[in-house]
Amino acid sequence: MKIEARHERGITILEPRGKITIGVGDVALREAVAEALEAGARNILADLGGVTTIDSSGIGELVSAYTSVSNRQGKLKLVNLPPKVTDILQITQLISVFEVFESVEEALASFE
Amino acid sequence: MPVEEPQVRISIGSRFEHIDLIQVVVDDALERLGLDDDSRHWVGIAIREAVANAIKHGNRQDPDKQVEVELAIARGQAIIRVGDEGEGFDIHEVRDPLEPENLLRPNGRGIFYMKNFMDEIEYSSRPEGGTLVTLRKHIASVGVTEAETAPTDGASASGSRADGDSSS
Numbered sequence: 667m668k669i670e671a672r673h674e675r676g677i678t679i680l681e682p683r684g685k686i687t688i689g690v691g692d693v694a695l696r697e698a699v700a701e702a703l704e705a706g707a708r709n710i711l712a713d714l715g716g717v718t719t720i721d722s723s724g725i726g727e728l729v730s731a732y733t734s735v736s737n738r739q740g741k742l743k744l745v746n747l748p749p750k751v752t753d754i755l756q757i758t759q760l761i762s763v764f765e766v767f768e769s770v771e772e773a774l775a776s777f778e
Numbered sequence: 779m780p781v782e783e784p785q786v787r788i789s790i791g792s793r794f795e796h797i798d799l800i801q802v803v804v805d806d807a808l809e810r811l812g813l814d815d816d817s818r819h820w821v822g823i824a825i826r827e828a829v830a831n832a833i834k835h836g837n838r839q840d841p842d843k844q845v846e847v848e849l850a851i852a853r854g855q856a857i858i859r860v861g862d863e864g865e866g867f868d869i870h871e872v873r874d875p876l877e878p879e880n881l882l883r884p885n886g887r888g889i890f891y892m893k894n895f896m897d898e899i900e901y902s903s904r905p906e907g908g909t910l911v912t913l914r915k916h917i918a919s920v921g922v923t924e925a926e927t928a929p930t931d932g933a934s935a936s937g938s939r940a941d942g943d944s945s946s
Contacts, residue, residue: 688830689794719819721826722891726884733882750819757894758887759876 667691669698675774678707683716686724695724699731699742708740709777713770715746720754732764741765745773786849790829792837792862797829800847807849808856812919820895821856821915827888828860828911836862836909851917855897858913866909869901 667684680698685691702710710731714720720728728744735742743765747755755761767773786807790796801822808818829845837843843863850857873880875887892899898914 687826688797688834719823721823721830722887723830725887729882730884733884758890759881763881 667694669694671698671702674770675777677709677711677774677777678702678705679711679713679770681713681716685719685721686717686727687719687721688723691720692723692727695727695731699727699734703734703738708735708738710735710740710742711745711770711773711777712742713745714748714751717748717751720751725754725758725760728764729760741777743767743773743776745770785851786847788847789844790847791841792833792839792843792845793841794830794833794839796845797826797833800829801826804847804849804858808917811851811856811917813856813915813917817915821858821913824892824895824899824913825858825860827891828858828913831888831911832860832862832864832909835867836864838864854916854918856915856917858915859910860913861904861908861910863908866903 667682667686667690669683670681672679672681680695680702682691682695682698686695699710712728712731728742732742745767746769747766752761752766755764755766765776767776786803788800788803790800804825805818805822808821813821825847829847832845833839837845846859846861848859850859869889872889873883873886875881875883875890880886889899892911892913896913897916898912900912902910902912904910
C-alpha cells in the first residue's frame with residue numbers, strides 16, 4: 667500500500683494504491699490525511715483509481731477523513747472509483763455522503 | 779462422485795498482517811473449485827472481516843491468542859469457520875451501519891460486509907470458549923452428492939463434521 671500526495675490548483679490529491687485494509691492501508695490513509703491537514707490542506711481529493719481492495723476499516727478511514735476535513739470547513743471528494751469500490755460505497759450507502767467524480771479535472775473544477 | 783474437496787485449516791497468531799495469508803490460501807482453494815474472480819473477491823473480503831474481527835474484538839490483538847480458520851466444502855457450499863479465543867459478544871447489540879445516525883461512524887461495518895458478501899453467516903460460542911463465525915457461500919461448480927442430499931437441518935449442522943479429515 668502506497669500513497670502519493672501531490673498538489674494541483676490548491677487541492678491536495680492523495681493517490682492510494684493497493685489495499686486499504688485493516689492494520690496497514692487504513693493506517694497509511696489516516697496518516698496521509700493527517701499529514702495533509704497539518705500541512706495546511708483544506709480540500710482533499712482522494713484518487714482511488716489504484717485501490718484494489720477496501721475492507722470495512724478502509725471504508726471507516728475514508729469516513730473519518732471525510733469528517734476530519736469537514737470539521738475544518740474543507741471537503742474530501744473522491745475520483746476514479748474502481749467498480750468494486752463503487753459497489754462498496756453503494757452497499758454501505760456512503761455513495762450518498764461522498765461527492766464522486768469520474769475525472770480529476772472534473773473533480774478539481776468542482777472545488778472552484 | 780464427490781468433487782474435489784480441499785480441506786484447509788490454518789491457525790494464526792492475532793496479528794493483522796496474517797490476514798493476507800489467510801486470504802491467499804482460501805482464494806487459491808476457491809479458485810480450484812471454479813469460483814469466479816468477482817465472487818472470490820467478495821468472499822475474500824468477507825473472510826478478511828471475520829478474521830479481523832476475531833483478532834481485534836475477539837482476541838484483543840493478543841498475539842499469543844490464536845485465530846483458527848477452516849475451509850470445508852459440503853452440500854455445494856464453501857463453508858468457512860473462523861474461531862477466536864475471546865469472551866464473545868451479543869450480535870444483537872451490533873448497530874445497523876445503514877441507520878442515519880450510524881452512517882458516519884468509522885466502525886461497525888464488518889458484520890455488515892459479511893452478511894452482504896456471503897449467503898449465510900452464523901455466530902456461535904465455541905465449547906472451549908471464544909466465538910465461532912460460520913460463513914457459507916454456494917458454489918455452482920460444486921455438485922451436491924447423493925449422500926449430501928439426505929435430509930438435514932442444513933445450517934444447524936454447520937458446526938459438526940464436514941471438516942473431519944484435515945490437511946495443510
